[in-house]
Amino acid sequence: MLAATCMLAGIFVYVFVINKSHPDYAAARADYALNAGEIFEAYRSDKAAASSLYDGKIVELTGQLTAIESADNEAYLCFVLDEGLFGPEGVRLHLLKSENNKVSTLQQGEWVRIKGYVTGYNETDVLLEHGSLVQ
Amino acid sequence: MRTHQFVLTMVLFLALGGEAFSQKFATKTGTIRFYSEAPAENIEAINKQVNSALDTQSGDFVFKVLMKGFQFEKALMQEHFNENYVESHKYPNASFVGKINNLSEVDFSKNGTYEATVSGKLTIKGVSKDVTEKGTFEVKDGTIGGKSIFYVKLADYGVEIPKTVMKNIAETIEITVDVSMISLNK
Numbered sequence: 280m281l282a283a284t285c286m287l288a289g290i291f292v293y294v295f296v297i298n299k300s301h302p303d304y305a306a307a308r309a310d311y312a313l314n315a316g317e318i319f320e321a322y323r324s325d326k327a328a329a330s331s332l333y334d335g336k337i338v339e340l341t342g343q344l345t346a347i348e349s350a351d352n353e354a355y356l357c358f359v360l361d362e363g364l365f366g367p368e369g370v371r372l373h374l375l376k377s378e379n380n381k382v383s384t385l386q387q388g389e390w391v392r393i394k395g396y397v398t399g400y401n402e403t404d405v406l407l408e409h410g411s412l413v414q
Numbered sequence: 415m416r417t418h419q420f421v422l423t424m425v426l427f428l429a430l431g432g433e434a435f436s437q438k439f440a441t442k443t444g445t446i447r448f449y450s451e452a453p454a455e456n457i458e459a460i461n462k463q464v465n466s467a468l469d470t471q472s473g474d475f476v477f478k479v480l481m482k483g484f485q486f487e488k489a490l491m492q493e494h495f496n497e498n499y500v501e502s503h504k505y506p507n508a509s510f511v512g513k514i515n516n517l518s519e520v521d522f523s524k525n526g527t528y529e530a531t532v533s534g535k536l537t538i539k540g541v542s543k544d545v546t547e548k549g550t551f552e553v554k555d556g557t558i559g560g561k562s563i564f565y566v567k568l569a570d571y572g573v574e575i576p577k578t579v580m581k582n583i584a585e586t587i588e589i590t591v592d593v594s595m596i597s598l599n600k
Contacts, residue, residue: 301489350443353462365440373463398482399506406463
């Protein structure tokens, strides 16, 4: 009985702790919903406060899509909100691979609602990973 | 403070020689991969939102990466990486600020692949170290690709690996930087 319990506990730890899967970011509920300009200004005006609020969180953003970039079979949605020394600055979303097929339906200038995991602000852009389009 | 220093460097980097603006190249979609090979397991993480810039006239080369943007195969390892090892809430980014040593041997106006050595300060977890690494720059039809593989001893940057997982994480990890930069003048 003890051996069976230990074995079950071991399997549980292996499956649900050591090998637990990443969240389903596209299906996950957003921690915050705001627009792209708001989150960009939040980081620019008080990075520490914005970081403690949004870093590592899933946010849903509404914004006007200003550029769609691709590199190395990856797609990025860009919301340009200012012009800096490195060129355009704003919010950049790295799309999930499963969302790449939706890129062809998007148009520059279109208003879209997206969701992603905030990795932080790098002094030019607010960066999001695991991005998806919210229908 | 270090972030401010980095920004200041970037500003100076771009402000100097403003009349030659076309000689600045940059990307926001560079890649940094790190790889740990240990007896118990091999671990790989990739970040595909790396900022990088190059001044082809002065040879200044910089990159910056947000630590939370590294993606691991295992969610638990990603959690440990951010929360315990690099403490990304305290030290959100890593950066390199340096210069090409053999600039005269690299012709950025001509297509080709050029070997280069780059020296500068690599900052990880708030610890800055002087490093000199080899790499290549590939000039191709107006874009400049930069690639380098180098090795980092985790202890040098204050990354402590608990004894319980020493068989899972290498003391020295392999870092691969791969950036494809376009002219900022476009």
